[in-house]
Amino acid sequence: MAVQLYNTLTRRKEPLETLEPGRVKMYVCGVTVYDLCHLGHARAAIVFDVIRRYLGRRGYEVTFVCNFTDVDDKIIARARRLKIPIGELTEQFIGEYYKDMDALGVRRADIAPRATAHIGEMIEMIEDLIEKGAAYPGGGDVYFDISRFPAYGKLSHRNLEELEAGFRVEPGEGKRNPLDFALWKASKPDEPFWESPWGPGRPGWHIECSVMSSRYLGDRFDIHGGGEDLVFPHHENEIAQSEGCFGHDWVRYWIHNGFVRINHEKMSKSKGNFFTIKSVLADTPAEVVRFFLLGTHYRHPVDYSDQVVGEAWRGLDRLYNLLLRLGPSGAGAGGEQARRMKEEADAFRARFAEAMDDDFNTARALGHLFDFARQANSLLLEAGGALPREAAAPAVEVFREVGGVLGLFGHEPEEWFRQARPGAPEEGENGQLGDTQVEELISKRTDARKRKDFKEADRIREELAEAGILLEDGPSGTIWKRRL
RNA sequence: GGCGCCAUAGCCAAGCGGUAAGGCAGAGGACUGCAAAUCCUCCACCCCCGGUUCAAAUCCGGGUGGCGCCUCCA
Structure with a gap:
């Protein structure tokens, strides 16, 4: 029996049939590195980490690519505020990302490409799209022409009319159609830029994933994943670009994880209702976080x-x-x-x-x-x-x-x-005992119990209890746990 | 406004047409010098109303209540 997986594209569970027998090529959208990661990022990372590990355990040779978006509006804005180059900012938060994910036991991707290291290839792909008539330059920007990709909406299951009805028109852009999206953005003064056939600028967000995935996995691959908030427009746009460029179907299975919520609302930066991974790990073991997150199916929200x-x-x-x-x-x-x-x-x-x-x-x-x-x-x-x-x-x-x-x-x-529990006495505080002290007391108590001096034994139990230590007498002796 | 998801015990949660997994909490019992751990037992007519079916938590229609996407977002 094959692995069955839910495909956002078809809205059904389908048997996993890989392009190459025994091999799985998967790409998962990583993070934009301008700030610390929160629990929502942790869930996505853990979900795909488990999928990847399981497929590996199942005998597949898995190639796992997960990118870093290291150039974008928010990065530029933040770097400017801090008066540092964007590279310094992104370097710092890539470091923090790895600290957090390592702590959570998320295995590192086989390849973790950075957008800024693939600008040349992005330009090539954009040129290719222009040549094919799927994209057009306008005022230093380059846009993807939605009207040239009839399948647009197939992932998010919307049609153009629906999309246009709800679309907010942004003024001052050189788009032919409001739904067209930027492949390349002309840089404003004082913004970091790369030279291109259309003048100095930087890539749009979506193009990087099309470029980096095909670079490392080929122009077709098995699984593409990410949070469900990426379905539209990000993944929809990726499909448009990639299939528009390659001229054939691109990704076989799309997997999207559900959100982490706080009080029934999506955890997000903009709502401000987020917990960073660091703050959570300050008082909760990483395995508890994993266990908690894995206790709910990956497509469902978790509160x-x-x-x-x-x-x-x-x-x-x-x-x-x-x-x-x-x-x-x-x-x-x-x-x-x-x-x-x-x-x-x-x-x-x-x-x-x-x-x-x-x-x-x-x-x-x-x-x-x-x-x-x-x-x-x-x-x-x-x-x-x-x-x-x-x-x-x-x-x-x-x-x-x-x-x-x-x-x-x-x-x-x-x-x-023996790890500290929340509410337990802090290190160095009154009542906190080191392991050796605990063990000395236990051996005293064991002696007392042998003498049937249960009064003394219970006194020691009580003393340890006050220090947050719980004793359990078992067939192979007494063990101890740190407890509230 | 458009599209979509969800609603199962005090709390969390699986379930995808065949008569409700599991965890946490709680109650009773066993074990234990005491305690903890562990084991056993108990604890749900699956949001409401219709319909389809021999059979529905599961399918269809209509409500109600949450949430998400449509704008950067894992």
């Missing part, structure tokens, strides 16, 4: 709130707790449990694949993961709380596998539970 993230965190804890329990090797004869653990792990592996094959349904996949966790916990219980290493191995292994796809379970479970 972000402290409450919901807290719930996700506790859910992830449950999974990590299983990993914790699978760690220490128990003595017991785990033959029967070992056999069943293997069965459960295999069954889960199959269900996970089934869910992911169905339009990358991570939410359903996580549901199966919790089912599996319950089964594994039951087996652990039957075995007296711990299993021999060989018996636990299939479970640990399948966790590794799905973790590798989802970008989860990258921590040692002990370490996971």
Whole structure:
């Protein structure tokens, strides 16, 4: 059974049939680097990161291209305000982008091209479009001629009449038709520019993706992705340019992710209702963010709130707790449990694949993961709380596998539970204890428990509790977690 | 105004014609020196009204309520 994926172009799920067997070429629109990234960028990055990882796991050789838009109005405006060259500004925010995405566990693209490094090719493509009669210069600008591309609107499923009806006419532009869009913009005084056959200027936004994708993936490729706000006009325009230039169908599958919302509204710069990735990661582990985001299907909106993230965190804890329990090797004869653990792990592996094959349904996949966790916990219980290493191995292994796809379970479970929780005493504050202090107290308590001095044992438990440390006595000793 | 998406338990969420996954929270029970963790049990007639069908949360029509795109936006 092939991977099924929802194609914005056809509004249907379709089986993935790649141009070349066993290979997937995908291009995802990256960010405009003039400011810090927010959670909306994080979702897009994580969604396509997971898609890419899954296809890789599924046996495809994936080539993943994700660009940086490093010249545009906002970049120019901001650089001017800061009185620095745009290159300095974009360099800085590309750096911040990588810090954020690395922190979120987003694997880097195979190729991350920058618009300004492909200006010459953009000019060539624009010239080509002019030659083909699909574009025309006007007053130092160059526009794409919508009337020459009858299929315009096929991605966003609109027709020209509808579009014209709602279009806001912008004055002072040399367009023949209000829907025509700029391929090249003449530069104003004091703006950065590149020389071109039409005079000094800079590329329009859309042309860069057509140029860079074809440069690295060829003039046809399999998957093009981005946030759903890019469907119109950005991706529609890309199609017009590319198909107008190449003279054939361009991209096979269009994938768009839904928005992150705050109080039911789209998170966006202009609304000002955004959280930067940095601010979120200041008090939430990256894996919690991933887990939270992957708990909703990628095409649906997700509402972000402290409450919901807290719930996700506790859910992830449950999974990590299983990993914790699978760690220490128990003595017991785990033959029967070992056999069943293997069965459960295999069954889960199959269900996970089934869910992911169905339009990358991570939410359903996580549901199966919790089912599996319950089964594994039951087996652990039957075995007296711990299993021999060989018996636990299939479970640990399948966790590794799905973790590798989802970008989860990258921590040692002990370490996971020892990270600071929000509201816990701050480092250096009264009551905050270091790991070694905690462990000393635990060993004192263990001695006390051996003497059946439960009063002293409970006193130590209480002391640690006040410092935000939770103790759990298990078959293989006492473990501790940092808790509120 | 045009086009489109969504509406499932206290909260989040899957579901794509065959009689409601999963998580969080809550209740009861088991286990435990205590506790936590874990396990078991319980907790939804799927926004409303019509229609199609042997059968609808799922399809069609009409409401109501959210949201998005049409302008830079992941």
